[in-house]
Amino acid sequence: MLIDAYQRRFTYLRLSVTESCNFRCTYCLPDGTDCDSRAGELTLPEIRRLVTAFARLGTRKVRITGGEPSLRKDLTEIIATCKAVPGIEKVALTTNGYRLQRDAAAWQAAGLDAVNVSVDSLDAATFHLVTGQDKLADILAGVATAKAVGIKQVKINTVLLKQHNALALPDFLSFVKQQDLSLRFIELMRTNDNLSFYQRQHLSGASIQQQLETQGWQLLPKGISDGPALEYAHPHYQGRIGLIMPYSKDFCADCNRLRVSSKGQLYLCLFTDSYQDLRSLLQSEHSAPLERFLQQALAGKAQSHQLQQQHSGSTRHLAQIGG
Ligand SMILES: Nc1nc2c(ncn2[C@@H]2O[C@H](COP(=O)(O)OP(=O)(O)OP(=O)(O)O)[C@@H](O)[C@H]2O)c(=O)[nH]1
Numbered sequence: 001m002l003i004d005a006y007q008r009r010f011t012y013l014r015l016s017v018t019e020s021c022n023f024r025c026t027y028c029l030p031d032g033t034d035c036d037s038r039a040g041e042l043t044l045p046e047i048r049r050l051v052t053a054f055a056r057l058g059t060r061k062v063r064i065t066g067g068e069p070s071l072r073k074d075l076t077e078i079i080a081t082c083k084a085v086p087g088i089e090k091v092a093l094t095t096n097g098y099r100l101q102r103d104a105a106a107w108q109a110a111g112l113d114a115v116n117v118s119v120d121s122l123d124a125a126t127f128h129l130v131t132g133q134d135k136l137a138d139i140l141a142g143v144a145t146a147k148a149v150g151i152k153q154v155k156i157n158t159v160l161l162k163q164h165n166a167l168a169l170p171d172f173l174s175f176v177k178q179q180d181l182s183l184r185f186i187e188l189m190r191t192n193d194n195l196s197f198y199q200r201q202h203l204s205g206a207s208i209q210q211q212l213e214t215q216g217w218q219l220l221p222k223g224i225s226d227g228p229a230l231e232y233a234h235p236h237y238q239g240r241i242g243l244i245m246p247y248s249k250d251f252c253a254d255c256n257r258l259r260v261s262s263k264g265q266l267y268l269c270l271f272t273d274s275y276q277d278l279r280s281l282l283q284s285e286h287s288a289p290l291e292r293f294l295q296q297a298l299a300g301k302a303q304s305h306q307l308q309q310q311h312s313g314s315t316r317h318l319a320q321i322g323g
Pocket residue numbers: 063065092094116155157186225226227228229244246255257270305318322323
């Protein structure tokens with residue numbers, strides 16, 4: 001089992017499969033991808049060995065992320081590889097949705113259980129401004145396709161931005177009124193590259209939480225491998241609204257996830273100063289050394305991030321580790 005010094009259990013692996021991205025989200029990669037080469041990304045056998053070692057230590061859920069994971073030509077095979085590992089119960093994907101319309105059916109057939117799609121605005125012009133891509137209609141069509149092909153869980157991620165979507169709560173609420181999906185507002189996090197944007201745009205999720213509670217939305221209980229969102233439901237709405245509030249008190253108290261980058265580096269936290277290279281341990285089918293390494297490494301996991309102290313570790317942007 002993977003249990004740290006604070007008695008937290010780690011059953012959720014966030015696996016980045018590329019640092020590259022084709023979008024230019026203003027809070028993440030405003031100048032486009034800064035990853036100079038796709039060389040060195042984990043191969044399918046390395047992914048299989050990695051996920052096997054994690055699963056033998058109690059990991060039950062793998063979320064594939066990036067950069068933009070759908071830029072990997074072998075993403076369908078990556079999904080199937082993760083799903084085939086004994087012990088893995090849930091394979092999920094976080095994507096900007098660019099390839100969703102085209103590939104959702106293949107991903108579902110490969111074993112994808114859940115997909116989270118980033119949609120920062122439901123207004124086409126604002127979406128274009130925030131992401132650098134004039135593709136809102138395509139992405140929303142992709143979300144509908146994901147549901148139509150039978151991906152069991154579909155969620156929307158919306159980064160809360162003072163200037164672009166802070167006043168759009170009514171639009172987001174109408175969006176989930178008749179749709180069985182969860183839309184989560186994520187508080188903008190400070191990274192080493194986005195300081196001035198963060199200072200201009202960051203907004204606490206507390207005011208949305210307050211509005212939801214006043215309007216009769218009720219907090220749902222959480223499962224053991226769920227992410228950090230607080231999820232709310234309302235009897236008049238088919239969908240749910242979530243809040244991811246990393247600046248709130250005790251956000252890290254029930255941290256249940258570890259991260260591996262697309263080059264095979266273990267990150268114990270989204271905002272850690274350093275990483276450990278797992279690559280050499282991924283060359284053998286013998287998983288005991290990797291399992292021992294992971295267990296020992298976990299002793300170094302900090303209790304919490306230090307975002308409140310204006311410290312983002314070595315994280316330049318979230319595409320570097322997959323958010
Ligand atoms: N600070 C912090 N933010 C996180 C963490 N996990 C997720 N987030 C933020 O939430 C965003 C959305 O996460 P997703 O990739 O959709 O995954 P998730 O929220 O764990 O999703 P579920 O598995 O559906 O519960 C991430 O990109 C981060 O911005 C975390 O451990 N720490």
